[in-house]
Amino acid sequence: KGEHRLSAVLEKHIQNHLSDSLQLPGNDNTWELFAEEGEMKVYRKELVEDGLICDPLKAIHSIKRVTAREMCHYFWDTDVRLEWEGTIESFRVLEVLDERTIIIYQTHKRVWPSAQRDCLYLSSMLKIDNPPVTDGGRIPHDTWMVCNFSVDHNDANSVSGCVRATVEICLICQTFVTPPGDNRPIDRDCLHCEIVYVANVNPGGWAPASVLRAIYKREYPKFLRRFTAYVQTKTNAKEIWF
Numbered sequence: 001k002g003e004h005r006l007s008a009v010l011e012k013h014i015q016n017h018l019s020d021s022l023q024l025p026g027n028d029n030t031w032e033l034f035a036e037e038g039e040m041k042v043y044r045k046e047l048v049e050d051g052l053i054c055d056p057l058k059a060i061h062s063i064k065r066v067t068a069r070e071m072c073h074y075f076w077d078t079d080v081r082l083e084w085e086g087t088i089e090s091f092r093v094l095e096v097l098d099e100r101t102i103i104i105y106q107t108h109k110r111v112w113p114s115a116q117r118d119c120l121y122l123s124s125m126l127k128i129d130n131p132p133v134t135d136g137g138r139i140p141h142d143t144w145m146v147c148n149f150s151v152d153h154n155d156a157n158s159v160s161g162c163v164r165a166t167v168e169i170c171l172i173c174q175t176f177v178t179p180p181g182d183n184r185p186i187d188r189d190c191l192h193c194e195i196v197y198v199a200n201v202n203p204g205g206w207a208p209a210s211v212l213r214a215i216y217k218r219e220y221p222k223f224l225r226r227f228t229a230y231v232q233t234k235t236n237a238k239e240i241w242f
């Protein structure tokens with residue numbers, strides 16, 4: 001802890017997510033379920049801040065045959081970012097704060113008629129030591145998290161014409177193991193991972209509400225489908241990485 005200049009602010013974001021992002025949306029009526037596919041449930045809230053659509057999004061999903069660490073690793077690792085992220089046009093790692101904390105500048109593909117957006121954020125991956133037990137009281141094998149939140153940085157010579165969007169995003173993953181019994185070794189069929197994905201995106205400048213809400217309605221389920229399938233494929237033939 002305290003390894004870099006942003007450790008304290010990172011710790012605050014982590015604590016906030018551990019206290020509120022793990023609250024499952026099904027339990028209260030403040031979240032509206034807007035997409036459901038199998039185990040994937042995507043919820044939204046309508047939120048307008050200074051006339052900008054900032055609808056918070058929360059998704060829960062259960063993915064077979066992968067671990068929390070694998071999900072968080074492929075979400076965090078920029079080496080594979082363009083293999084699953086369909087909405088970014090370019091990105092650059094501006095700074096490495098420690099072996100699992102970096103600062104990224106990225107531009108998103110322009111969505112007509114809005115101006116192109118860019119984001120500048122800290123991205124950190126960490127293991128949660130005293131894992132919060134889920135509602136059902138089941139004990140996870142382990143809990144990992146990736147936290148992405150907007151920061152300032154001098155070196156972000158932004159792409160001209162881009163409007164700076166701000167993000168507060170978190171992926172919390174928990175591995176559940178069902179032992180195969182009679183001393184057989186654990187294989188991927190004994191695993192599943194339960195995730196909570198929370199995204200708060202402020203578009204940073206005006207964009208038509210209809211355009212923004214259409215983007216979110218289309219892009220979030222697509223991202224969850226594509227990313228989870230990507231991790232299952234990537235890990236299928238590999239040793240289990242707890």
Ligand SMILES: CCCCCc1ccc(-c2ccc(S(=O)(=O)CCO)cc2)cc1/C=C\c1ccccn1
Nearest residue numbers: 087108111114117148165169201203207216219220
């Ligand atoms: C007019 C368009 C305004 C919105 C532009 C925008 C801003 C931010 C972001 C965004 C979304 C996910 C992340 S992440 O989960 O951290 C993964 C790393 O990239 C970071 C940023 C996206 C998008 C635009 C499209 C969009 C919106 C949802 C879902 C997917 N794409």
